Amino acid sequence: MxxxxxxxxxxxxxxxxIPSMLQYRNPFELLIGVILSAQTTDEQVNAILPELFKRFSDANSLAAADHSEVESIIHSVGFFRQKARSIIGTAAALVREFNGQVPHTMADLVSLPGVGRKSAGVILLHIYDEPAxxxxxxxxxxxxxxxxxxxxxxxxxxxxxxxxxxxxxxxxxxxxxxxxxxxxxxxxxxxxxxxxxxxxxxxxxxxxxxxx
Ligand code: SF4
Known part of the structure; x- marks a missing residue:
């Protein structure tokens, strides 16, 4: 030690x-950003986030989104169909299970579609200052x-x-x-x-x- x-x-x-790699203004934006950043660069994700959040600014609006519209916005980040399903599914779970808020435990975070331990750790560390x-x-x-x-x-x-x-x-x-x-x-x-x-x-x- x-x-x-x-x-x-x-x-x-x-x-x-340490400079922040993903751009975000609130927990919801970071959560969606980390899901989209799987197997791609943060730069590519940052390039499409402004348009995505202009159109869908919170869990409620993204949960009700049309899949094809989300896919067309996030097309350039790769695995866009799977990622569109994950972020819409995550938004729906936030609305359904967590009152529209991003949860703050590892167990709750990894219950969200497309969120593994690495993504959950990013949320715990950067949003809640929890050890990860x-x-x-x-x-x-x-x-x-x-x-x-x-x-x-x-x-x-x-x-x-x-x-x-x-x-x-x-x-x-x-x-x-x-x-x-x-x-x-x-x-x-x-x-x-x-x-x-x-x-x-x-x-x-x-x-x-x-x-x-
Ligand atoms: S670059 Fe990596 S392998 Fe080389 S001395 Fe530093 S920590 Fe060790």
Whole structure:
């Protein structure tokens, strides 16, 4: 744990502010944004969100939406038919089960169509400031290279990290390991020689001159 907290301190110095990737103005917009962002980039989702929320600004209006109209708005994000079903279904569930509001527990969030643990974690962390370990491809890769898991399965990665890191650090780890994976710890060619975690990382690659 001591090494993990040193890593997080180092990453906090490196990335004091993590820019928000998805644009949103309220919990409903973030929830819909994270559902749409599966298997696509946040930039592509941000490009269609203004039109979507201009037309459907809350759970009630989206729950009553015509599927083909939603599909035509979100067409560019990929898997648009399935995603249209998910966001309309989620909006209907919000109206039916949660009085039109976004719930604030993991169990309730993952009961919504198209919402897995990763998406639920994003809501818990960014909206409700609840502890969440958000495992995506970047987080998993960096956690493995830093030696905190050997797993590929997101739930096992989450459990492995939770076992060694106190809850008060979960949100910092979620944001900063993810961001570090985008900035230095690339999948194909990690930038180990210039990485700020170089001296703390068991997976660092040798520098060009043979030093580590
Ligand atoms: S030293 Fe290399 S493998 Fe380790 S965290 Fe940094 S970039 Fe990733």
């Amino acid at each position: 001591e090494r993990f907290t040193r890593i997080l301190r180092r990453l906090s110095d490196e990335y004091p502010e 370990i958000i495992v995506d491809t970047h987080f998993g890769r960096v956690a493995r290279r830093l030696g905190y898991t050997t797993a590929r399965d997101p739930l096992r990665i989450e459990r492995d990290v939770a076992a060694v890191l106190p809850r008060e650090y979960w949100n910092s780890a979620s944001m900063r390991l993810n961001y570090h994976g985008r900035r230095y710890c690339f999948a194909r060619k990690p930038a180990c020689p210039s990485c700020p975690l170089n001296d703390l990382c068991p997976s660092r690659e040798p520098a060009q001159d043979g030093t580590t």
